[in-house]
Amino acid sequence: MKNSKNLNIIKIPDTISIDLDQTLDCGQSFRWQKLDDYSYRGIAYSKEIKITKKDSCLLILGSSKYEYDTIWKNYFDLDLDYDKIRDTLSEIHPNMKAATEYAPGIRILRQEPWEALCSFIISQNNNIPRIKGIISRLCENFGEHTGSGFSFPDYETLSKLNEQDLSYLRAGFRSAYILDAAKKVFKREINLEEIKYMPIDKARNELMKIKGVGPKVAECTLLYGMHRLEAFPLDVWMKRAMKTLFDGYTYEIFGEYAGIAQQYIFHYSRMNPQIFSSCG
DNA sequence: GCCCAGGTATAAA
DNA sequence: TTTATACATGGG
Numbered sequence: 001m002k003n004s005k006n007l008n009i010i011k012i013p014d015t016i017s018i019d020l021d022q023t024l025d026c027g028q029s030f031r032w033q034k035l036d037d038y039s040y041r042g043i044a045y046s047k048e049i050k051i052t053k054k055d056s057c058l059l060i061l062g063s064s065k066y067e068y069d070t071i072w073k074n075y076f077d078l079d080l081d082y083d084k085i086r087d088t089l090s091e092i093h094p095n096m097k098a099a100t101e102y103a104p105g106i107r108i109l110r111q112e113p114w115e116a117l118c119s120f121i122i123s124q125n126n127n128i129p130r131i132k133g134i135i136s137r138l139c140e141n142f143g144e145h146t147g148s149g150f151s152f153p154d155y156e157t158l159s160k161l162n163e164q165d166l167s168y169l170r171a172g173f174r175s176a177y178i179l180d181a182a183k184k185v186f187k188r189e190i191n192l193e194e195i196k197y198m199p200i201d202k203a204r205n206e207l208m209k210i211k212g213v214g215p216k217v218a219e220c221t222l223l224y225g226m227h228r229l230e231a232f233p234l235d236v237w238m239k240r241a242m243k244t245l246f247d248g249y250t251y252e253i254f255g256e257y258a259g260i261a262q263q264y265i266f267h268y269s270r271m272n273p274q275i276f277s278s279c280g
Numbered sequence: 281g282c283c284c285a286g287g288t289a290t291a292a293a
Numbered sequence: 294t295t296t297a298t299a300c301a302t303g304g305g
Contacts (some may be wrong), residue, residue, distance in 0.1 A: 027286055120286075125287040130303060172301025177288085214288045233286070266286070285304085293296075 010068045014056035016078055019105020024078075027110055028224050028266045030119055030132045031139070031152070034178045040151065041233040045112060048276070061149075064265060077107050077227070082260075089261050091160075092253055095245040096261060099268035106267060108260055113192040114185060115152040116225025117207070120217045121177045123143065155195040177212025184210055196226040213218050224257040241265055241268035244276050 012115040032042040039061075050061040063072055063265035073079065078220065086104060091098035111119075118138075123131050127160050142153035142161075159182040166175040184190040189209060195203045200222065207218035216233070222231035232238075232251045242251060245265065254261035269275055 123285090124287040124288085125285060125300080126302080129303060129305095130285080133303090170302060172303095173288090173299095174301080212288065216287055220286070235287070237286070271288085285302100288300090289304090290299090291297085293294100 003011045007278070008062065008066070010060040010072070012058035012060070012078065014058075016058065017083055017105055018058060018076065018105070018107050020051065020053060020080075022103040022105040022267070023109065026103070026106055026263065026269070027128060028237060029111060030123075030128070030135050033149075034276065043146055043149050044075050044115075044183050046144065046146060046151040047071055048149055049238055061169075074150055075110050077110055080107075082107055083261060085257050089216075089254065089264070091244055092261075093249075095263070096254075099261075099263060100183055101226075102271070103264065106263060108227065108229065108263060110227045111134045111225050112152065113196065113221065113225040114155050117181060117185075117192070117213075117217075118155075118158075118178060120224070121181060121210075121212050122171060122174050123215060123220070124174065124212065126174075134169050134174075137169050138171075144165040155182040155185040159186040174212065177210070180211040180270040181213070191227075195222075196228075200228060200230060204231075219259075223262075227258045230256050232262050238262060238265070241269055245269075 006280045020040055021034075024042070025034070032040045034040055035050070037052070037198075039047070039050050041050050044195055047067055049063050052059050052061070053186065060068060060072055086100040090100055097154055119131070119135055123133050126134075139150040142157050143150035158178060161179065161182075163175050163179065167176065169175060171178065181190075185192060190206060195206050198206065203222055203226075204218045207213050208215070213221075219233040221261070222228040223233070234251060234256070238251075242249065246253070251258050251262070
């Protein structure tokens with residue numbers, strides 16, 4: 001371990017299965033930037049790192065040992081045994097096995113609750129490239145400069161803005177939703193820290209008190225921002241996937257890891273649009 | 281120009 | 294309770 005923080009390299013052995021492309025660009029997070037040297041640059045909890053893989057080891061650059069222990073180990077969910085979870089899910093259904101084998105390096109990130117909430121409000125009726133653009137402009141304008149990027153703006157900052165202030169985002173009707181979320185979270189009308197530990201139905205209902213937050217955005221917030229692995233965004237698209245890929249069973253067949261299962265299915269189907277027709 | 285995007289609010293049946 | 298439509302914007 002070197003003295004200078006910026007030269008620090010945290011090396012994680014290859015016993016942990018993680019693929020950066022699969023994990024950082026699978027529609028769960030919209031902020032990680034792929035660099036020319038096959039590394040990713042990203043910011044979470046207001047800290048910036050570069051992360052890459054070399055000799056099947058995960059390297060984190062720009063993080064102190066302390067930040068690794070308190071932020072990144074947790075963020076990348078490195079203590080959870082995904083190999084075991086994939087094995088369990090694979091036994092449930094052949095198509096679940098196919099989905100896990102397609103992208104076995106996916107892990108569910110532990111993103112900040114507010115960032116996840118805000119991101120998935122923006123995601124509604126929107127495509128991934130444009131979601132990334134809007135979030136990028138949001139951070140550039142209202143986040144704090146950290147190294148070479150910007151942190152995600154906090155809800156206090158956004159709660160003091162109006163729709164005019166957000167016009168630069170070109171987020172359309174979603175701007176009003178962002179502001180309503182920021183105001184309610186800032187006033188603790190919505191308490192994200194409490195919601196994190198509520199029973200899933202109550203938690204979902206709490207989040208849905210925010211304008212523009214329906215069941216899909218609520219479940220995504222719970223899954224990606226609160227690490228509620230049982231949360232399952234059952235939208236029209238997923239209902240179709242359940243019908244065509246899983247013989248009409250309901251998502252409960254996936255048990256406590258339904259959310260992880262859903263992420264594998266989503267990625268698998270998005271990258272292979274033909275599977276719906278071939279499995280119908 | 282067209283269709284669509286990790287949906288939701290609102291009104292109507 | 295379920296179903297239909299508008300919504301802002303722009304990627305492909």
